[in-house]
Amino acid sequence: MRKKCKYPCGPGLALLAASIFLVTAHVTATPVKKFDLDRFIEPDTCGGCHWEIQEQWTHSMHNLSHKDPVYNRVAKFLRRGLVVAGEIEEAESCVKCHTPVGVITGFPEKLSDDLSKTPEIATQGIQCDYCHSAVDTTRMYNNGLVLAPGHGEDDPGVKQGPFDDSEPDFHEAAFSKLHQSSMICGTCHNVKHVAFGTDLETTYTEWENSPYNDPDPEKQVTCQGCHMYQRPGIPATGSTERPKNPGTAAEDSVERDHIFTHYFVGANTGVTGARDKQKMAEERLQNAAQISLNTQQLAKKQLDVMVLNSGAGHSIPTGVGDLRQVWLEISIRDAHQKLVFQSGFLDAKKELSDDTIIFRTVLGDGSGNRVVNLAKAKQVLSDTRIPAKQKVTQTIALDFIPEKGSVIVARLLYRGMPQKILNMIPGDPISPLPVVEMARVSQTL
Template structure:
């Protein structure tokens, strides 16, 4: 296997333009989440708008969330279009089993489907009853929830007030991390593990501390679940993550501004960078720099989720006393991608049978990761030549940076217009100074 740092620098992506038919001669079905025939009726589920008539705050939160965005996301749609082309519709249910569990189980997602032809409840994506009609969890990955359209609305309110609109029931499952695993841990048709935040959580210090996914991504607040109802401890239904919607108009400018603040808050301090540098070196000598990066998150890796799409790296810039750059790595080139000698990247790559990096998960035979485990740190080493430096001291700046997607990946998907909307977030920064002694 190639060293990860080498694999991470391979550009551009190998997109895999063949017919993708190997091992996929039969339609892809799963009794639970991708049934051959519908197991639920679409009209058994209420629209989020209907729920919002009473649950106004929760509806407003959901409407700006990644769950509401799940079927509208142009990046997701582009991936689906390529998979449809590669497999001639034979695997059309796979991505949709999580992005629209009701539509997939309700028969709206069939081979060769068009987004424009789907029913409104399908296009709502992960809508209210996708979660609140879950009766149990059959498996902690690949849409492992068991939907019960005729059952009560289940949630974390311990003593729900009887209602003429629907029956309500307390559910211990809905308050635990395993519930999130049902869709957020993902395995390809081949069995290759693609996303594993729940598996990471299971091995993390957060388990012993009793910290669940919902504690960070659905923070508690005091409010009314229904207008005019009693004040209770509720959970935000915004599910703040690492991304900002690229589709303009999905949320209002004010909502987007508020979301950017929340994303920055979530990422700020998620990791820490420290520079280990000598106090001085002789002019012209090489400076040995230690760059230590620590994951400050107790519950999952940094980064996590679809790490093969995410970008997390360390930018290191060394300047002399006149401000001239004598060394740089992790700075953005003209295409917007981080480049430089000894590029320090965190995350993962998908690799095919020939050892080439691929963009599309169904083309991968291996998922190589060097993401940081919870509360763990890693030391990198850089050797900086000072022959080109003028006067001292040398100033060293290191920053941990994060971006939800790679511009090159968007361009490979034909989504050039969205690359400009990608935001690079500064997660952590450290500074150091190195004196230059005369020779």
């Protein structure tokens, strides 16, 4: 898929490298240690009183962000064979979001550090004391959180949260507008290439431009408004109820009309390993989109399939949009159940053929050629994802007119990553990622 020598091989190299350094200096700052490690408190300690919240967060992708085997394998794969400074810098930058407590306390500083030496607390990913020490953001991409942590268990300091009347005795508490805003999520859920500035993930921007970002705070649905209302059986999407979750925030504390849940479930059904969390991700995916057919033009050998993003507060898919695969699987059987048309079926190698209708972003090298390695991405070549609340129509040209009694079935399917990319990753083969049916429609002619 990748051509040889896609990256500067000619005389332009020196010039390009120089300009990359310029941009580099502009977009990123080398991670610097800001705090001693012992200022952060283990999630287990917080869980002593907030055990329900801790249980929800355990095995979430936030808890697993450093250990996630898919992330780790992809990250190592990206770093191989890079020579251009800006590309290397990007490939080293992952730890800033995936191991944030490590970066802010001095180790690891970059991905190629010996990650086996990562302090135990930092291996626990995006955790309680990290988020609840946040007091500000410097930018809405590449993790611009500003922290004000306490001084460890003896002097835990102020934990920022949604209550303005909280008086716990272990730690101090303060009301934080930031925690009620999508911005606390958005600063990590927008990812830009550190040297080239390419938009690699734009979840926050997609939300910001969506109808969910209502100027009226009463009507606005923040990231938390969906993702921190979800619990088993209650997917809390844009197309389902988002009922309050009454209860207590800590053991023996006052009853509140809503306690924000901490499952942080997205679409990942493959990594968490905990069945209840996989099930919740399935429930989220199954309440994200609707699919419908228009058979009016069949006499002209044309079938229209419509997909509506009815439940996500951002595009479908979002996040690593160059890896995620949301696609249409379509079949037509004639009146005798004989298969006469199919598209988007996985082959024996779990791969999809090139003519499959896939909703995704494709990254390019700056000259219009596709790149798989995001460290080399200088442009977004195309973006066919479905924006929030929008409906897209895909027209399929048939080479026959389906007879009366034929059955058309269309399914919208999700998986985390193409098998082709999984296969490129060196080392033990990674088993195929699960496929989840997001929506389905069938019609008999």
